Amino acid sequence: MIKHIVWKEFHETIRDGRFLWTCAIVAVLLLASLLMGWTRYEEAKALRDSAASETRKQWLEQGVKNPHASAHYGIYAFKPATPLSLVDPGINDYAGTLTLLEAHKQNEFKYKEAQDATALQRFGDLSAAMILQLLIPLLIILLTFSSIAGEREDGTLRQVLSVGVKQSTLVWGKALGVALTLGVTLLPAVLIGAFVISLFSSADAIDAHAMVDMPAKLAVLTVAYLVYFAIFVGLSLIVSILASSSRTALTLLLGFWIFNGLLFPRAASDISRQVYRTPSASEFAKSVIEGKLQGPMPHNPSHPNFIAFRKGVLEKYGVARIEDLPVNFYGLALQADEEHGYKLYDRLFGELWKQFRQQDRLKQSLGVISPYLAIHSVSMGLAGTDFALHRDFAAAAEQYRRDLQLVMNRDIQEGAAGKSIYIADWQYTAGANLWAKVPPFDYDPPPFAEILRQQSLPLSVLFGWLVVVVFALRFAPRRMRVDA
Amino acid sequence: MIGSIIRHEWRLLVRDKLLWTLLPVYALLIGYGVHNGVTWVGFQKATVTEAQALADSSLMSLRNQVRNINEGTSQTSSYMDPRNPGLVSRGLGFEYAAMSPSPMAPLAIGQSDLYPYYFRITRQGFAELASTDEIENPSNLATGRFDLGFVFTFLYPLLILALSYNFLSSEREQGTQSILLSQPVSLRQFVTGKILLRGMVILGTAVVLSLAGFLLGGASISSWDALWRLAMWIVVIAGYSAFWFGLAIVVNAFGKKSSTNALALMGIWLLFVILLPSMLNVLAKDLYPVPSRVQLVQALRTTQAKINKDNAQLVTKLLEENSAAPETPVDENESTTRSLNKFYRNILTVEKQSEGASAAVVAQFDHQIAAQQKLVRQLRFLSPPILTQMAMSELAGTGAARYQHFNDLVKRYHQAWRSFFDPKILSDQKLSLSDYDSLPRFRYVEEPLNVVVRRALRELVPLVLLGSLTVLLGFALLRRYPAVG
Numbered sequence: 001m002i003k004h005i006v007w008k009e010f011h012e013t014i015r016d017g018r019f020l021w022t023c024a025i026v027a028v029l030l031l032a033s034l035l036m037g038w039t040r041y042e043e044a045k046a047l048r049d050s051a052a053s054e055t056r057k058q059w060l061e062q063g064v065k066n067p068h069a070s071a072h073y074g075i076y077a078f079k080p081a082t083p084l085s086l087v088d089p090g091i092n093d094y095a096g097t098l099t100l101l102e103a104h105k106q107n108e109f110k111y112k113e114a115q116d117a118t119a120l121q122r123f124g125d126l127s128a129a130m131i132l133q134l135l136i137p138l139l140i141i142l143l144t145f146s147s148i149a150g151e152r153e154d155g156t157l158r159q160v161l162s163v164g165v166k167q168s169t170l171v172w173g174k175a176l177g178v179a180l181t182l183g184v185t186l187l188p189a190v191l192i193g194a195f196v197i198s199l200f201s202s203a204d205a206i207d208a209h210a211m212v213d214m215p216a217k218l219a220v221l222t223v224a225y226l227v228y229f230a231i232f233v234g235l236s237l238i239v240s241i242l243a244s245s246s247r248t249a250l251t252l253l254l255g256f257w258i259f260n261g262l263l264f265p266r267a268a269s270d271i272s273r274q275v276y277r278t279p280s281a282s283e284f285a286k287s288v289i290e291g292k293l294q295g296p297m298p299h300n301p302s303h304p305n306f307i308a309f310r311k312g313v314l315e316k317y318g319v320a321r322i323e324d325l326p327v328n329f330y331g332l333a334l335q336a337d338e339e340h341g342y343k344l345y346d347r348l349f350g351e352l353w354k355q356f357r358q359q360d361r362l363k364q365s366l367g368v369i370s371p372y373l374a375i376h377s378v379s380m381g382l383a384g385t386d387f388a389l390h391r392d393f394a395a396a397a398e399q400y401r402r403d404l405q406l407v408m409n410r411d412i413q414e415g416a417a418g419k420s421i422y423i424a425d426w427q428y429t430a431g432a433n434l435w436a437k438v439p440p441f442d443y444d445p446p447p448f449a450e451i452l453r454q455q456s457l458p459l460s461v462l463f464g465w466l467v468v469v470v471f472a473l474r475f476a477p478r479r480m481r482v483d484a
Numbered sequence: 485m486i487g488s489i490i491r492h493e494w495r496l497l498v499r500d501k502l503l504w505t506l507l508p509v510y511a512l513l514i515g516y517g518v519h520n521g522v523t524w525v526g527f528q529k530a531t532v533t534e535a536q537a538l539a540d541s542s543l544m545s546l547r548n549q550v551r552n553i554n555e556g557t558s559q560t561s562s563y564m565d566p567r568n569p570g571l572v573s574r575g576l577g578f579e580y581a582a583m584s585p586s587p588m589a590p591l592a593i594g595q596s597d598l599y600p601y602y603f604r605i606t607r608q609g610f611a612e613l614a615s616t617d618e619i620e621n622p623s624n625l626a627t628g629r630f631d632l633g634f635v636f637t638f639l640y641p642l643l644i645l646a647l648s649y650n651f652l653s654s655e656r657e658q659g660t661q662s663i664l665l666s667q668p669v670s671l672r673q674f675v676t677g678k679i680l681l682r683g684m685v686i687l688g689t690a691v692v693l694s695l696a697g698f699l700l701g702g703a704s705i706s707s708w709d710a711l712w713r714l715a716m717w718i719v720v721i722a723g724y725s726a727f728w729f730g731l732a733i734v735v736n737a738f739g740k741k742s743s744t745n746a747l748a749l750m751g752i753w754l755l756f757v758i759l760l761p762s763m764l765n766v767l768a769k770d771l772y773p774v775p776s777r778v779q780l781v782q783a784l785r786t787t788q789a790k791i792n793k794d795n796a797q798l799v800t801k802l803l804e805e806n807s808a809a810p811e812t813p814v815d816e817n818e819s820t821t822r823s824l825n826k827f828y829r830n831i832l833t834v835e836k837q838s839e840g841a842s843a844a845v846v847a848q849f850d851h852q853i854a855a856q857q858k859l860v861r862q863l864r865f866l867s868p869p870i871l872t873q874m875a876m877s878e879l880a881g882t883g884a885a886r887y888q889h890f891n892d893l894v895k896r897y898h899q900a901w902r903s904f905f906d907p908k909i910l911s912d913q914k915l916s917l918s919d920y921d922s923l924p925r926f927r928y929v930e931e932p933l934n935v936v937v938r939r940a941l942r943e944l945v946p947l948v949l950l951g952s953l954t955v956l957l958g959f960a961l962l963r964r965y966p967a968v969g
Contacts, residue, residue, distance in 0.1 A: 036766055043773075051778045058785055063793070076785070078778055091622035094598075097778060111777035112617065114625070115598055116853055118860045119874050119884065120768060122595070122628055123761035130762060138754070247743060254750065262638060263513075266630040270520055273624060280527070281619050282535040282580065282602065299563035301817070356621045363623075380623070387623055426823050 001165065002173045009177025010184075013143060023185040026131065026139055030186065033128045034193035037086030042201065044081040051078050051098075056440050064431045067408040067415075068334060074102030075404070077397040079109065080443060082384030083210050084217060086197075088129035090385025093121065099394070101401035103408075104292075104337065106345040109394065129379050132225055133372060134261045136182070137232040141253045143181060144236035147174045149246035153484045167477035171237055175473075178233050210384075213448035220452070221382045227462050228375040234469035241476045245484070264370040271366070272359035278352060287348055295340035298333035301421075309336060323418055330424035331413030338405045345398075353391050360387060367461040374458040374465070381455040384445055388454050392446050400441050407437050485669060489677025490684075497685065502646065510635075510643055511693055517632040518697030521590030524629070528585045528601060531618075535580035535602045546577050547920040554917070562820035567914040570828030573607040573905035581605050581897055581926035583890045586881025588713050590698060592633030594877030597625060599887040603894050605901055605926070609839060632694055633876045636721060637869045638757055641728045644686055645749045648732040650742035651678045652965075657742060665967050675962060679729050679955075687725050691718055709933050713879045716940055719948065720875045726951030727868045733958025739966040760867045768863060772856040775849055783845045791838040795830075828909050864943070868950055875943035878936065885939055889931050900924045 013019045055076045062070055078098045085092060096109025114121050124130060148171070151157040160170060236253055243249035279287070296309040313332055314320065322329035360377070367374030380386035411434050416424040452459075497503055546566040552558040553567065565571060582602035589596065600616045628634065652675070655661040665671065695714075704710070735748050864870040877883035904924055908915065 033766070036770060040769070047776055047778050051782050054782050055785070058789055061789075076781060091626050094625040095622040096617075097776075098781060108617070110617075111781075112598065112622075112625075113774075113777075116774045116777070116857075117765075118768075118857050119595060119877065120761060120765045120860055120863065120870060122873070123765055123870065126759070126762035126766045134758070247746075250746075258639075258642070263630075265627050266634065267516075269624045269627045270630050273621070274523075278619050278621070280531040280534070281600075281616050282531055282538060284619060285604070285616075286534075286538055300561050302559055302561045303564070352619065359621050360623060387621065390622065422819055422823075425820070 002169055002176065005165070005170060005173025006176045006180060009147075009174055010180045013177070013181045019143065019181075022139060022142065023181065026135055027185050027189040029126065029135070030128060030131050030189040031193050033126055033131055034086060034190070035196060037089065037127055038193075038197045038201070040089075041081055041083060041086050044085075045207070048078045048080060051076070052441070059438070060432060060435050062432075062435055064429050066425070066428060067411050067430045067434060068103065068425070070430075070435065071103035071405055071408045074100050074401075075441070077101055077393075077400070077441060079390065079393055080207075080210075080445075082389070082445065083207075083214070084221070084383035085385050086128070087221070088379045088383040088385055089125055089127050090129075090380035090383055091387060091390065092385050093117070093125075095387070095390045099397060101397060101404065103334075103405060104341060106341070106349065106398055106401070109390070129376075129383075133228070133375055133379070136186070136229060137261070138257055139185075140178060140182065140229060140232040141236050141250075141257060143178050144174070144233060145240055145250045145253050146246040147178075147237060148240040148480065149243050149249045150240075152481065153246055155484070157480075158482050161482060167480050168474070171241070171473060171477050175233050175237055179230075182229060209444055213451075216448045217382045217451070221379065224375060224378045224382075224459065224462060227466050228371060231371050231462070231465045231469050234466075234473050238469070238472050238476045241480050260370045260372045264366070265363075265372060265376070268363045268366045268370070268373055272362045275362060276355045276358040278355045284348065284352070288344065291344035291348070292341065295344075296333055296336045298330065298337045306333075309333065323420060326417060327413040328416040328419055328424050328428075330421045331409050331411075331416065333421075334412065335406065335409040338402070338409065342402060349394075356387055356391075361457065364458040364461065367458055368464070371462060371465050374461040377458040378455050378462065381451055381458075388451075389445065393443060396443050397441070404438050407434070486673055486677045486680070489669070489674060490681045493678050493681040494685075497647075497681065503685075506643055506646060507689060510639075510689070513635050513639060514632065514690070514693045515697050517630060517635040518590060518694065518700075520629060521593055521631045524593055524597070524631075525585045525589045528589075528596070532582040532584050532602060535582050539578060539580040543577055543579075543920065543923065546572065547917065550915065550917055550920065562817050562824055565821070567916075568821070568824070569905045569908035569913060569915055570825060572915060573901065573909070574828075575606050575608075577606075579605040579897075579901065579926055581894045581928075583928045586886070586930070587704065587707070587710050588717075588880045589882055590632070590880075591694070591717065592873075592876040592880040592882055593629040593631040594633060594873075594880060594882030595884050595887065596882035597629060599884070601887075601890070605894070605898055607902055607905060609835070609842075632697075633873055633880070636690070636724070636876065637873045640690065640721075640724070641753055641757065641869075644682075644725060644728040645732060645746075645753060647686065648679070648682050648729060649735070649745045649749050651675075651682070651732065652736040653740065653742040653745050656739070661967070671962055671965060671967065672959060675733060675959070679733065683725060683729055687722060690721060712933060712937065716937070716944060717876070717879050720872060720879070720944055723944065723948035723951040724868060724872045726948070727954050730951060730954025730956075730958045733955065734961055737958055737961035737965050756867055757869045761870055764863045764866060764870075768860040772859045774856045775852045780845070780849045783849075784842050787841045787845060788838050791834060791841060795834045795837070825909075825912055829912075832906060832909055865946055865950075868947060871943045871947040871950070875940055875947060878940040878943065881936075883939075886931065886936075890928070893928065894926070897924070897926045 013023075055078075059070075059073075059075050062073060065073075076098055077100075079095070081092075093114040094112050097111050097113065099107045099109045101107075146153075148157065151160065161167065235256070236249075239252050240246070240249045243252060295305065297303040297306045300306055310322070310329070310333075313325070313329065314322070317325050319325055325332075363373050364377045367377070377386070381388060411430055412424055412428065415430065416428040419428065549558065549560065549566040553560055560566065562568075563571065564576070566576065568576075580602050585596065585601070597618065597620060600618065603616050650657075652661075655664060664674065731752055732749065735745050735752075740748075864874060874883065878885065901924065907913075908919070
């Protein structure tokens with residue numbers, strides 16, 4: 001019985017010129033967005049790979065100079081592009097693209113791509129994510145708003161029920177009919193897109209690191225979007241059943257769509273910003289300066305901190321002059337300053353990133369009001385274009401910077417042992433042997449289990465919505481009015 | 485005649501539940517939007533004040549240290565000497581060049597959350613300075629702000645469409661159309677009256693509500709500048725409203741059912757407000773890609789590396805001279821200071837060379853970006869929401885152009901900072917109290933009003949034109965309106 005209903009619904013939709021055109025346009029848009037997203041990913045990856053190898057080459061070919069000077073010269077870290085960014089570009093345009101790893105400072109990421117774009121950028125990207133998160137629900141609403149209410153107004157609902165069809169069978173039949181239409185719209189677009197991409201992508205574009213968890217990520221992403229669509233199918237059916245007319249149903253559903261996809265995400269952003277405040281950049285800079293003043297101050301021999309540090313070191317090694325130390329004092333002072341800085345930056349950046357994480361979690365939990373917020377978070381998380389990955393990369397780059405500083409400072413300590421601060425600062429040099437001791441920067445994205453754990457809240461919100469909708473769909477048919 | 489139509493429509497509209505449901509919702513949304521704008525502007529003002537205070541106190545403390553050293557009451561070490569022009573210009577001292585938000589800024593947050601509004605100025609190259617972005621969660625930046633600009637660009641058209649999607653079709657469906665048209669009233673007069681009434685109500689409420697919120701937020705419209713901007717703001721909203729009313733007339737002119745009209749107008753809203761701008765954005769990135777900063781950074785590093793290699797003899801000379809000195813100099817402080825000063829003198833020459841070479845790279849990069857942005861901006865004529873958004877940002881002083889103006893002022897000040905310190909570095913001069921007193925400080929100078937007005941007109945005029953054309957198109961299509969049947 002249900003097969004007949006599904007088939008009838010599907011045929012009716014296909015035969016309706018408006019729906020046919022709408023579905024076709026959506027499918028074409030989806031395909032186009034996937035292909036354009038892939039092109040952008042390949043370009044971004046090629047750029048970053050060449051920049052990374054170039055910056056490594058520049059590091060190795062620095063020539064002969066003081067290790068601390070080379071630490072100041074530093075090395076650039078470029079935020080990697082992730083393959084699934086073709087589906088969801090996420091925050092890529094709004095988070096910095098590169099950072100300088102240099103001595104004494106943990107730098108912020110610079111150059112947001114949105115800053116070089118025009119005001120058009122703020123209207124968003126027509127990415128696959130936008131189509132799946134905004135347009136498909138609208139399509140679902142258009143396909144489903146009159147499924148029960150329209151039949152009631154046409155008078156055919158009484159006829160169908162009088163044939164012996166149970167209300168629940170009718171409702172589930174309609175739901176599956178819409179699902180079939182959606183599948184026929186989306187599946188070819190996705191498959192053709194995947195085929196074209198695999199055919200034309202160059203070998204370099206596939207990074208072994210990034211492809212490790214790809215099947216699992218794709219699977220979870222697909223399931224999440226299917227749940228999101230199912231929520232909308234169920235919701236539209238419930239409204240269609242309970243509304244007094246199809247016009248009311250459409251108005252309510254469109255209102256919810258606008259609230260869900262346009263209004264509430266912005267309001268949620270604002271709420272998260274008000275609840276979890278972050279400092280201004282100048283406040284942050286001030287905290288850094290004040291914190292640094294508490295350190296050993298290796299460049300200020302008359303500062304009390306320096307004098308105390310010097311005294312401590314001399315006592316520890318049991319000598320009277322710094323030239324009698326087994327290691328160079330300047331190297332010790334630089335490393336002590338760095339380590340003091342590490343604690344400071346860990347505290348300041350830790351607090352900042354914690355606020356961001358709380359903001360994101362608040363938005364995820366507000367997904368109970370608007371499922372868009374939940375799927376938005378899951379989609380970005382699996383595509384590797386959310387702040388969690390940015391933070392992970394920033395932490396990895398910072399760790400690399402710290403290891404680099406240690407290698408440089410150790411070299412000064414050992415290489416200039418027994419020499420004065422002046423000589424260690426102005427005369428001691430090192431060459432390519434030392435630079436080569438620092439390995440190239442290699443970044444591994446977080447494992448799939450970690451991403452899943454981070455997205456556990458929005459995933460449960462999505463499943464919660466599905467459970468509620470399915471539950472309501474079980475009981476709504478009982479209140480189905482048969483006559484208009 | 486039109487007057488009596490308007491009066492009649494007013495009576496009908498006032499009794500319609502829809503108006504009284506929608507207006508409070510809009511008042512709420514507009515209020516929330518203004519509140520967000522006011523909060524953000526408050527934050528910016530506080531930050532600017534704090535940054536300037538930071539620079540003031542730092543320079544004052546350095547000046548006091550110089551006074552104490554001159555009086556002999558305190559000592560200093562090489563790397564912390566406030567009299568060393570090289571040290572002071574390169575980070576020991578600094579200035580915060582900041583731009584306060586314009587008085588109309590609460591009206592549209594625009595691009596003000598994306599571009600830096602203060603820079604920490606030291607002697608280093610401008611490329612190194614350009615990183616004082618305000619701290620903001622990138623996903624919040626990506627989502628965008630709920631400001632008045634958002635409410636007007638995205639949601640206001642829905643109010644217009646909700647109240648006018650059936651202004652002709654409802655008459656036909658109620659059966660009153662033939663009675664009305666049999667009166668000595670032309671369809672045109674009829675439509676004019678209906679639309680005028682709706683326009684006055686909606687536009688009037690929008691202007692009053694946003695003004696109210698604006699004034700309650702603590703802004704003042706006492707200056708000539710603010711009045712002009714406000715007047716143009718109202719014209720922008722009027723032009724945008726004309727566009728949507730025109731579309732309502734066009735759709736109603738086809739004589740279909742009310743429900744068909746509603747769906748058609750919804751589809752048009754979706755196309756113009758959501759689909760078209762995002763499609764144009766993706767197309768723009770494909771057709772007119774902006775060169776990547778990654779490439780720029782690498783090109784600059786390569787140029788710098790070459791210059792450093794060419795100037796290696798300067799560095800080696802420094803080493804040779806130092807190795808000639810005794811292993812443990814008598815006064816480390818003196819040697820360090822001498823080496824430091826020599827380093828700064830040499831580095832100045834190297835940096836000048838390097839920047840000369842980089843200038844070409846940076847200029848080409850900037851030129852490419854500007855060219856691509858110009859082409860992308862041409863696409864804005866295809867979508868009135870884009871025009872509206874850009875016009876509103878321009879009038880609120882949160883558009884990209886004002887930040888470009890700020891950038892230019894900062895670059896000029898940066899030159900002044902260098903011109904103040906460089907001669908002193910090269911001649912090994914020590915900074916005195918009078919030097920600190922004559923140190924140039926940054927003053928933000930607002931663009932003259934006519935420049936802003938001219939820029940805003942670039943969006944305002946096409947918007948008003950498009951709006952009027954749509955209305956005219958609607959009236960033209962009314963000729964084919966099926967008055968009977």
